[in-house]
Amino acid sequence: MKPIKFLQKNSIATQLIKIVFGFYCIVALTITIIQISIEYQHTRQSVENELAINQQIFEPVLSAGIWNLDDEQVMNTLNGMMAIPIIIGVKIEKKEQNYKAIGIVKTKSGQQKKYDAHGMGLFILENEYKDVFSYQFPIHYVFRGEPRKVGTATLYSNSSVIIDRVKIGIILLIINAVIKTIALWLLFFWVGKRILLTPLNKLVQAIENVNFDDLDELKIDLKNKRENELTIIENAFSDMLKNLADARIELIKSRLILEEKVKLRTHDLQRAKLEAERANEVKTEFMSQISHELNTPLNAILAGSQVLKTCIGPSQSQNLLLANQIYSAGVHLSMLVNDVIDVVNTSKDELEVVIDNCQLNDIIKSSIAMIKPITEERNITIDYEENNLVILADMGRVRQVLINLLTNAVKYNKDNGFIEISALKNSVGSVELSVKDSGVGISIEDDKCIFEPFVRLDYAKKNCITGMGIGLPLVKMLVEHMTASIHFESTVGFGSTFTITFKGASECKKHNK
Secondary structure, three states: OOOHHHHHHHOHHHHHHHHHHHHHHHHHHHHHHHHHHHHHHHHHHHHHHHHHHHHHHHHHHHHHHHHOOOHHHHHHHHHHHHOOOOOOEEEEEEOOEEEEEEEEEEOOOOOEEEEOOOOOEEEEEOOOOOOOEEEEEEEEEEEOOEEEEEEEEEEEEOHHHHHHHHHHHHHHHHHHHHHHHHHHHHHHHHHHHHHHHHHHHHHHHHHHOOOOOOOOOOOOOOOOOOOOHHHHHHHHHHHHHHHHHHHHHHHHHHHHHHHHHHHHHHHHHHHHHHHHHHHHHHHHHHHHHHHHHHHHHHHHHHHHHHHHHHHOOOOOHHHHHHHHHHHHHHHHHHHHHHHHHHHHHHHOOOOOOEOEEEEHHHHHHHHHHHHHHHHHHOOOEEEEOOOOOEEEEOHHHHHHHHHHHHHHHHHOOOOOOEEEEEEEEOOOOOEEEEEEEOOOOOOHHHOOOOOOOOOOOHHHHHOOOOOOOOHHHHHHHHHHHOOOEEEEEEEOOOEEEEEEEEOEOOOOOOOEO
16 A cells, blocks of 8 residues: 555545645745835835925025035035935036035946045946936025026935835735745645545545455545545445445355356366266177177178189179179178278277378279269269379378268269269379369368268268268378378359368378278
8 A cells, every 4th residue: 555645645535635726826926026016116206205395305405505506515515415415416507517416326428437435436336226207396595585506416215215115014914924835835735634634544545455356344434424425435335335245245145156157067077078988988889899790790791702603604684783782782781891990990099001102093983983872873973083192101091081971972963963082292292183073062160070970961861871971080080190281162062072182102201000
């Protein structure tokens, strides 16, 4: 949690006090400056009025001294005038020429010059006295009832005289402003701390101390006796804590219920898994045994049909046809049994694959010959161009893969349809073997399940197409065991194309798997 001093420094209350106090200081400073300026101007006007009063006091004496050419009387009068605090210099002019001067006066050129008590000019000043102002009045002497002008007197004063008079008042004014400012700041700070800062600090501490696991012990009391925004926040925060506490209780209950359900579900899944594994083992064992059991009578049937064909003469064509059908059915059934055995061995990782150089052309020819009877039944033509390509694979397994693909191409084809077999070497040296048919195609829904064992398509079920659902899964298993790959493209109503990519004869060394 942040220290309280940091919160006080950056709190809204402190910022509000600073803003208000800043405006107050600006206003107070402006008013104080205005008061000082007014006081200064008033005092200057008073000094100028006092200078004017001196005309009435000293004009008769000065006029008599000048008229009688009594320089001593004139200088004594000037020294008497210099004794007045507001006068810093006096200058008497006769016929626009300096007659007598004492103190600080201005020459006609505007320079300041200092005279001693005897009227002797001492030196020129470089405007040492700032804001020098003056009052000038004519000097008249009444002779035979008529006033006659005998000269002009100029009395000088400056701002230092005014400052000396207002200095005490200005100091008291500044002290008064400083005291009021400090008092107002303390008042603002006390009020802000009591009304805003302390409650907000309590609220911040309460928020930072919120612990979801310990909501019942957290309480907040801002101790506001009046309804305001802070009490609304306090009530809303208390309600939020109550809602959180209730939600926590409900969450704990839901978690316990969910944990119990998960526990039961896990137990059920484990039991179902064990049962499925056991059933799968039983199924695999059963299929393995029955496949081997079927092979024994099948071999006898195949051997017997072969012997039977040799014993039938040329005149018994009907019997020969029957013997050929028995032999073909036996071969087909033997292939199915062998497929089942291969699927079982693959699941046990016991499938044997021998990789060697294979003439692809020979494999394709022998595969076409084996499915020829079922293609003739539906009048399906097979197009194929011979090649001299050599692949690295197991010849028997490649033949088994190709026969499965061709058998499916016949089953799912249309009467009078076609099958195209093509083989070519691609740019990287691999050999691509493709089987394309003009059949019903594969729907998008069936794309992901055609390679799953014992899964039959809806089309096969509806149209009573024979099969066990192990042809394509076995093809994929065999292809992958030969380090090859398979993919397909299909459009519903326009057939399918299955492509197997084998390694060329120069891609790897001969090996067994």
